[in-house]
Amino acid sequence: MSGSAADCQYWERLLAKECRLYKLRNKQRISVSAASKLLCNMMLGYRGMGLSMGSMIVGWDNKGPGLYYVDDNATRLSGRMFSTGCGSSYAYGVMDSGYREDMTVEEAYELGRRGITHATHRDAYSGGVVNLYHMQEDGWIKVCK
Template sequence: MGTEAMFGLTGKDFVILAADGQAAYSIIRLKNDADKIWKVGNMLFGCSGPSADTANFMEFIEKNVKLNELRTGIPMSTKAAASFTRNELAHALRKGPFQADLLVAGVDNEGPSLYFMDYLASSVKVNKAAHGYGAMFTLGLMDRYWKPDLTEEEAIDIIKKCIKELETRFIVDLPGYKCKIVSKTGIKEVQL
């Protein structure tokens, strides 16, 4: 578990993800504006961990999801992309593991989906999830305010509450949060 904060939740017809912008090595902050939320096809992948592992792993996943779409002519569903990603993490675990924790978000025929995945290749579909030390502060708030028919405005308000809680209580100053929403109409970035 790193000194990061990445969290997300499902809404009525969308999924929202937020992540801090810190890229660090040991106790040194390298960047304040890292984007840890990747657009992969029609999905969002939040990926936290060491910068080299996350970038390498996410580029691999991104290219293979695109390759599958080119071969089949059909975009991968969120469940299929999460299963593929989990399988790749499990294979890597035996030879050269990636220290990558992920949140996989998408909206398809099955509705909004959010998958929680850790570096040990465990995966589960959830309504709300968080990674890093930030999870200790955000999961309680998301539990309290989440509901199945959440609107975008309500979800953004919950994300703002989570960020405010981190700024108030977390000993580490995490800079520049990025927030993105995926829905059937596409992907958009939200200014917080």
């Protein structure tokens, strides 16, 4: 997530609560697409009110892996690679120049680390807590903090 810490924390917790409620009501986990749509719909009601939040919704459901970008303007995009925040243009530069379809897992980790390093080094407002996760069908693993 990127943006105001308070906004990010609030909306992340609210989305998590709604996803848990969905699971209780429907006896199955919400899809990645539906979770991102839920956050997007929440943002719609607050568009133009000064929120500061950009988020990547990542997961694995019965349709396979899913990656979505949702922001405070209720923009919702599906894709294979996203970066969010004020340092994202630097990260995109690294990712665009180094990404290959046939990368090994270790090469992908290294590319992610380099993208984050360039974003936080080149942009004075980037940084804070940075976590790198690998999402897989059976769950996620924390690669580094």
